[in-house]
Amino acid sequence: MNFTRLLCSVALLLNATLAHAQGFKISDIRVNGLQRVSAGSVFAALPLNVGDEADDQRLVESTRALFKTGYFQDIQLGRDGNVLIITVVERPxxxxxxxxxxxxxxxxxxxxxxxxxxxxxxxxxxxxxxxxxxxxxxxxxxxxxxxxxxxxxxxxxxxxxxxxxxxxxxEGTVAAIKHINIVGNSVFSEAELVDEFQLKTSNWLSFFKNDDKYAREKLSGDLERLRSYYLDRGYINMDIASTQVSISPDKKSVFITVNVNEGHKYTVRDVKLSGDLKVPEDQVKALLLVQKGQVFSRKVMTTTSDLITRRLGNEGYTFANVNGVPTPNDGDHTVDITFVVDPGKRAYVNRINFRGNTKTDDKVLRREMRQLEGGWASTYLIDQSKTRLERLGYFKEVSVQTPAVTGKDDQVDVNYTVEEQASGSITASVGFAQSAGLILGGSISQSNFLGTGNYASLGLTRSEYQSKYNLAFTNPYFTPDGVSLGYNLFYNKTDYSKYYDDGYSYYSINSYGAGTTFGYPINETSRLNFGLTVQHDTISPGTYSADEIYDFIEREGKEFTNFKANLGWSESTLNRGVLATRGHSQNVNLMVTVPGSDLSFYKVDYTGQTFLPVTDSTSLRFHTKLGYGNGYGNTDGLPFYENYTAGGEDSVRGFKSGTLGPRNTSATGNYASEGQAYYADGESEAMGGNILITGGAEYLFPMPFIKDTKSVRTSVFWDMGSVYSSKCYLSTTTNCGTVSLDQMASSVGLGVTWYSALGPLTFSLAAPIRKPEDAETQIFQFSMGQTF
The missing domain is CATH 3.10.20.310 (membrane protein fhac)
Known part of the structure; x- marks a missing residue:
């Protein structure tokens, strides 16, 4: 029964029951039929009350009011004397x-x-x-x-x-796009224009990308991209005349037709500035990307506006508004562009707030701030502070907003919102390394110890070939201006005869010592490091140790106490402390044993990497590690146990760890005493060397079907490198005397790094493309937990 019919029924009922009535004064109201709806709800909606005069018109209005509540599907009004009776049937x-x-x-x-x-x-x-x-x-x-x-x-x-x-x-199926047709284009080909669309016709990648599935919102975005394509190439009057989307009879295929009017190409005739610039005009003109004679580009114009806005923002004019206003000249197809500058009031920072740091203390974040409360709001300093938070490596995501303070037109709050790593800065040493086997122990290192921003490491780690005891602590803000202080204690026992099944110069070494390090910031991105470590080493040759090991022990002995001084310089402009994608970093370090040491030697190391963006989500990474070491004074060359090694996850993937470089001839028996004769059996073993050259390139891209790109890195890589020795022993067969590219290993492959709750997990699948003589390959490599 619809609303009109109900009103008619009510009217007839009223006419029947209240016929000839001139109205009556309501002495009471009675409601029948209520189940869930309260009487109070009825009386609240009813425009009549006890004591009111009731007539036909007011009763019809009352019925209409009750129907509007939506509670009832039938309403009848009746009269018992002066009592108004309302009978209702509730909706279910x-x-x-x-x-x-x-x-x-x-x-x-x-x-x-x-x-x-x-x-x-x-x-x-x-x-x-x-x-x-x-x-x-x-x-x-x-x-x-x-x-x-x-x-x-x-x-x-x-x-x-x-x-x-x-x-x-x-739900049926999503209609697939069978054809995209652009009509009216003559300057650019249809293929060029369709390439700008996110929507694509069905292709072999559509199963993964779903880019052939039509959606109205995606088409709207593509039309805007099409318009921008023309506007960025001078066609200022380009217009999309119409768009048609046709559906096949079976509703499974979509055909899109876009009609365009291209217009004429416009060039820039003049560029002007107007308004209150607030900064020297020559500094603003230096930011003008738009120049006379250029083809007009809306993108270049808006980028210029953004640059000027940021320049004003650096001076505290956070609310500055800079608009590029193009004025077309249709006669000669040129355009005059005027950048109108409205700086607004200079804004000052009221409060700096932090959100999301449930583990990390506020003071750890606040000491990274370059923008200060009470100072004018500098866009550069606010962004620089955000970058410093990202480089800490504690946070997966950092965002910043600068809302205006309520009731103030010259003050803003700066709100930093961080998302802490799931574990991020914690790396447990319980895990498995392919080269070392099962790793057991309770060692744990944390770069954000108890949320203080300090680095701490403590524990015991045991594997098949190695035992490590360590205690380390670093305070990156030992002084308020960023001077760091760190110290460590360690004991390591390593038996290389258990590290490799074959192919290595067997010996064991026990080391213990302590060290301290100071870091001094030079500027925002670089610092100097100074350190001193005292280390005691005890060497024991194995059954099949190389000739050079016996020769070294005969010359120098088996036990050494050395004082190692370190001087280093580091620089980093990386966008994140963990799994960076933009910027570069480099580190140079000189280690030299000082007077009072049993051995005299030095090592110079360089590590560098740079990330170049390819798209918003992909980048190229170029990296290298270089090293050179040698003896001085009475020490003949670099001690063999200080040699560089190459191959493995952190070096040249696809080759077994430590097996690249010089190889030597092992001896037939144990070294006993000075002058004892021993004879080689001719078996080749890896020895390492005093020259390290490794590097490579990687193409980084997001892993398909994984949303969390901040903790997972996927790459296609090319690695190359090896180790060389500047001194040739009689038994040395390769990589000595000179650096030879013929003996440099290289490989290509696929790598994945996942920053998990237990620390970094790395996997690589590599195929050697240049294999040096006697090098040992290892196609699949992985490690989890602490890597060795």
């Missing part, structure tokens, strides 16, 4: 909502949408609302390109005036 309530067949839109989202529309369990059921919701769902599926989708509803009566709603959905 929703007992249950059952949704079937949905996948593209989750049931939770559908229930939430129904509730917002007024359909929920316990609510009054109205069929009009259900029909409206059904139509809206149909429209949503069409917007997703699911033209064959159907949405049916069924109302099932239940006891106690309730109903069950059944919504049956057949």
């Amino acid at each position: 309530s929703v007992a249950d909502i059952v949704i079937e067949g949905n996948k593209a839109i989750s049931t939770e989202d559908l229930i939430k949408g129904l509730k917002q529309s007024g359909l929920a369990e316990g609510e009054i059921f109205q069929r009009a609302t259900l029909e409206s919701v059904r139509n809206e769902l149909q429209r949503q599926y069409v917007a997703q390109g699911r033209y064959s989708a159907t949405v049916d509803s069924e109302v099932v009566p239940q006891p106690r005036n309730r109903v069950q709603l059944k919504i049956k959905i057949d």
Whole structure:
């Protein structure tokens, strides 16, 4: 029964029951038929009260008011003397909502949408609302390109005036784009223009990218990209005349046609500045990317506006507004561009706030701030502070907002929101390394110890060939201006005869010592490091140790105490402390044993990497490690146990760790005493050398189907490098005397690094493309936990 028919029924009823009545004064109001709706709700909606005069008109108005509440499906008014009797039939309530067949839109989202529309369990059921919701769902599926989708509803009566709603959905399939046609273009080919679209016709990659699935929102974005393509190439009057989207009869294919009017190409005739610049005009002109004679580009114009805005922001004019206003000259197809500068008031920082740092103390973040409270709000300093937070390596994400202070037109708050790493700065040493086997122990290192920003490491680690005891601590802000202080204690016992099954110069070495390091900041991106370490080493040759090891022990002995002084310089402009994608870093370090040491030698090391963006989500990484060491004074060459090695995860992937470089001839028996004779058996063993050259290139890209790109890195890589010795022994067969490219290993492959809760996990699959003589390959390599 619809609303009009109900009103007619009420009118007839009133005419029948109140015929010839001139009205009456209501002495009481009685409501019959209520079940869930309270009487108070009826009286609140009823425009009549006890004591009011009732007539036909007012009774009809009362009926209409009660129907508007939506609670009732039938209303009858009657009179018993001067008592107004209202008899109602309530609408049923929703007992249950059952949704079937949905996948593209989750049931939770559908229930939430129904509730917002007024359909929920316990609510009054109205069929009009259900029909409206059904139509809206149909429209949503069409917007997703699911033209064959159907949405049916069924109302099932239940006891106690309730109903069950059944919504049956057949989502169908997303219509695939079969053709994109651009009409009216003559300057650019259809292929060039369609290449700007995110929507694509079906191709062999569409299964992974889903870029052939039509969606109205995606098409709107593509049309804007098409418009920008023309505007950035001088076609200032380009217009999209119309767009047609056609559906095949089976509703599985989509055909898109875009009609364009290209217009003429415009060049820049003049560039002007207007407004209050606030900074020297020559500094603003230096930021003008738009020059006379250039082809007009909206992108270049807006980029120039952004540069000027940021320059004003660096001076505290945070609310500056710079607009590039193009004025076309249709006669000669030129355009005059005026940059209108409205600096607004200089803004000052009221408060700097931090959010999301549940583990890290506020002071750790605040000491990285270059923007100060009370000073004018500098865009450069605010962004620099954000970059310093990202470089700490504690946070997966850092964002900043500068909202205006309520009631103030010259003050802003600076709010930094951080997302801390799931573990991020914690690396447990419990794990497995392919080259070392099972690693057991309780060693743990944390670069953000207890949220203080200090580095701490303590524990015991044991593997098949090595035992390590360590205690280390570094305070990066030993002084308020950023001078760092670190110290460490260590004991290492290594037996290389258990490290490799074959192919290595066997010996064992026990080392213990302590050291301290000072770091001094030079500027925002670089610092100097000074350190001193005292280390005691004890060497024991193995059954098949190389001749050079016996020779070294005969000359120098088996036990040494050395004092190692370090001087280093480091620089980093990386955008993040963990898994960076932009910027560069480099480190130079000189280590030399000082007077009082048993051995005299030095080592110079250089490590560098740079990231070059390719797209918003991909980049190229170039990296290198170089090293040179030698003896001085009475020490003949670099001690063999200080030699560089190459190969493995952190070096040249695809080759077994430590097996690249000089190889020697092992002896047949143990070294006993000075002058004892020994004879080589001719078996080749890796020895390492005093010259290290490694490097390579990687193409970094996001892993498919993984949303968290901040903790996972995927790359295609090319590695190369080896180790050389500047001194040739009689038994040395390769990589000695000179650096030879013929003996440099190289490989290509695929690598994955995941910064997990247990620390970094690395995997690589590599194929050697240049294999030096006697080099040992290892196609698949991985490690997790602390790497060795």
